[in-house]
Amino acid sequence: MNLVIDQVRREASSLLNAQRRSDLGQYMTPSPIAAFMASLFSYNGQARLLDAGAGVGSLTSAFLDKALQEGTSVEAETWEIDNLLGGYLKNTLDEYVQNGQGKIKAHIHASDFIEDATFSIQFDCDNRYTHAILNPPYKKICTNSKHRKLLRMVGIETVNLYTAFVALTVLLMQKEGEIVAIIPRSFCNGSYYRPFRNLILRTCSIRQLHLFESRNQAFQDDDILQENVIIHLVKGEPQGSVIVSTSHDAKFLDYRQTTFDAAVIVKPNDIEQFIHIPTATGQTNIPKLCVHTLREIGLEVCTGPVVDFRLKEYWRNEPSDDAAPLLYPHHFNDGTLCWPKAHKKPNALQLSPGVSKWLMPRGHYVLVKRFSAKEERRRLVAYHLPHEALDAAYIGFENHWNVFHIGKHGMDEDTAKGLTTFLNSTVLDEHFRVFSGHTQVNATDLRNMRYPSRAQLQELGQRAKDKPNDQATIDRLLEELEAARPYLSCTWLDVAADDEFVFLLHKEELLQVVQ
Numbered sequence: 001m002n003l004v005i006d007q008v009r010r011e012a013s014s015l016l017n018a019q020r021r022s023d024l025g026q027y028m029t030p031s032p033i034a035a036f037m038a039s040l041f042s043y044n045g046q047a048r049l050l051d052a053g054a055g056v057g058s059l060t061s062a063f064l065d066k067a068l069q070e071g072t073s074v075e076a077e078t079w080e081i082d083n084l085l086g087g088y089l090k091n092t093l094d095e096y097v098q099n100g101q102g103k104i105k106a107h108i109h110a111s112d113f114i115e116d117a118t119f120s121i122q123f124d125c126d127n128r129y130t131h132a133i134l135n136p137p138y139k140k141i142c143t144n145s146k147h148r149k150l151l152r153m154v155g156i157e158t159v160n161l162y163t164a165f166v167a168l169t170v171l172l173m174q175k176e177g178e179i180v181a182i183i184p185r186s187f188c189n190g191s192y193y194r195p196f197r198n199l200i201l202r203t204c205s206i207r208q209l210h211l212f213e214s215r216n217q218a219f220q221d222d223d224i225l226q227e228n229v230i231i232h233l234v235k236g237e238p239q240g241s242v243i244v245s246t247s248h249d250a251k252f253l254d255y256r257q258t259t260f261d262a263a264v265i266v267k268p269n270d271i272e273q274f275i276h277i278p279t280a281t282g283q284t285n286i287p288k289l290c291v292h293t294l295r296e297i298g299l300e301v302c303t304g305p306v307v308d309f310r311l312k313e314y315w316r317n318e319p320s321d322d323a324a325p326l327l328y329p330h331h332f333n334d335g336t337l338c339w340p341k342a343h344k345k346p347n348a349l350q351l352s353p354g355v356s357k358w359l360m361p362r363g364h365y366v367l368v369k370r371f372s373a374k375e376e377r378r379r380l381v382a383y384h385l386p387h388e389a390l391d392a393a394y395i396g397f398e399n400h401w402n403v404f405h406i407g408k409h410g411m412d413e414d415t416a417k418g419l420t421t422f423l424n425s426t427v428l429d430e431h432f433r434v435f436s437g438h439t440q441v442n443a444t445d446l447r448n449m450r451y452p453s454r455a456q457l458q459e460l461g462q463r464a465k466d467k468p469n470d471q472a473t474i475d476r477l478l479e480e481l482e483a484a485r486p487y488l489s490c491t492w493l494d495v496a497a498d499d500e501f502v503f504l505l506h507k508e509e510l511l512q513v514v515q
């Protein structure tokens with residue numbers, strides 16, 4: 001059935017116009033991915049299956065193929081609101097019902113899944129499922145929309161349709177019911193998705209997470225660049241170890257897996273409940289210098305305050321005495337500031353009471369791009385803006401930046417240089433990718449990280465002066481600092497009467513007693 005369903009998927013996809021595809025927010029699943037997802041389930045003789053946003057039936061088809069192989073009877077409930085796709089879905093399911101020798105029953109709901117699910121959760125408590133296989137739509141939910149209000153009625157607070165579909169599915173599952181979904185990885189971090197993470201971690205165990213190493217391979221036919229993850233959840237099961245698997249693309253030819261303790265995936269006492277996805281055992285280790293919160297070293301980070309379209313009346317293309325420089329990521333090239341720069345966006349903002357509150361005084365700042373392009377080697381891309389770089393009293397940082405500062409002011413030069421070097425290191429970028437799989441770098445992510453001490457950053461900044469800015473030099477400087485100052489972050493605890501010195505190392509390290 002795989003080749004047939006892929007032909008049907010491509011045909012149906014070609015008939016949907018671009019606007020309709022955008023309205024649906026749905027991209028149909030290639031058969032190799034569907035077959036892999038179906039292989040993750042346990043089949044126990046009977047199954048009641050949910051597939052919301054079923055499209056032409058690729059996922060349900062893969063599940064039914066596997067269930068028939070395992071001798072499992074299936075009652076499938078599918079949702080597809082689009083009439084064109086619903087027609088293809090009916091043809092797919094009819095074939096299974098006719099050829100399933102009485103083992104397959106199927107029903108299509110041509111209605112809104114969110115409306116039906118919220119009603120069932122509140123008033124139809126006996127209507128629950130043993131299995132769910134999902135490729136939910138990916139689209140933002142407006143704050144005051146009907147969907148947002150319906151979701152709140154069943155205690156779900158989320159910002160995107162894909163997390164809404166998975167959250168509703170969790171609430172519709174029987175105890176020990178299994179969910180396998182392919183979804184964007186953006187839910188793993190960021191404050192917007194914290195309620196969703198709390199729901200799935202509180203009610204389910206994570207059995208497996210699968211990553212595609214190439215960001216654009218899962219939905220190659222649809223040219224989708226969002227990094228996706230396949231997640232296998234079991235409702236009501238105590239959390240045990242987690243399988244993390246990878247493949248380069250949807251062919252799974254180089255499939256490999258590693259098993260990790262649950263505490264590696266979600267750090268104990270992490271209030272944000274970030275979901276880390278290491279792909280190798282070595283990635284579970286936090287870099288040795290990363291022991292302090294931003295607050296502990298006296299630094300802060302915020303999103304760039306200037307939302308440019310809200311200040312369009314103050315845009316200026318050229319610098320002037322009555323305008324403040326406005327910096328975008330395109331003003332930096334290979335780590336060097338290129339301002340002003342001919343561009344469709346402005347170079348400055350006219351000074352006025354309506355603008356001043358969004359500006360920061362001149363100083364040493366560290367800027368991190370919020371969005372990285374897929375071709376960039378690093379997810380974290382940081383720049384040092386020196387105090388002397390701009391001859392202006394105030395500077396505007398556009399919203400596509402994360403800005404490190406001290407009380408909305410700059411910091412000393414050595415700290416700024418050291419922090420920039422640290423953020424641009426390979427070891428930190430690899431660590432960051434474990435819990436951040438999408439192109440956006442949020443201020444919350446940066447706050448949740450751990451950093452070297454202020455003294456270590458300053459020393460790193462001093463070492464980085466007059467050095468090349470290439471990756472090899474950056475990584476070597478960090479290695480040298482780590483080797484030279486292994487105990488700089490120790491905390492003095494006690495000096496006993498017998499002159500024993502006791503130090504408490506970072507909580508991930510050992511308690512060491514030095515005679």
